[in-house]
Amino acid sequence: MLNTPFGTIKITADGIMLEYEAIPFCCQVRSVVSKPLAGCYRITVPNENYRMIRCELEWNCSPIENTGSSGERYLCSEFVKDAVVLTIGAGDEMLDFETVRLDNGIEYICSPSVDKVMFGVSWTTDHEGQFDIRTQLATDLY
DSSP: OEEEEEEEEEEEETTTOOOEEEEEEOOOOHHHHSSSSSSEEEEEEESSSEEEEEEEESSSSSSOBBOOOEEETTTEEEETTTTTTEEEEEEOSSSSEEEEEEETTEEEEEEOOOEEEEEEEOOOEEEOSOOHHHHHHHHHHO
């Protein structure tokens, strides 16, 4: 299980808890390289005929409002408290799946042709405000 400043990341498929491996990811975007993140990971989930695959936070604190955003082929859930920001990113605007922002994470609704989905998870403890988008850049899968 991946532990973050706000809680543990859990992956479920059609309501069943899945084991997963969170692979450290070295984001090469200049702003991230010059000011590294506290944590940055990719989680790949094979689709074994699942309809819904979720990446969610299991809170270790009071729930924080999801202030996520979107971009080209990208959707994220973002949680900010003081100087800590945690972002969960996923692919979006694809033909084979729909992506939905949840109160505590992100969900893929998959067509049968999807063989795997991926999530990006990153956080920083030195967030500098609304223009500090390092965690979003690091969780953008495309």
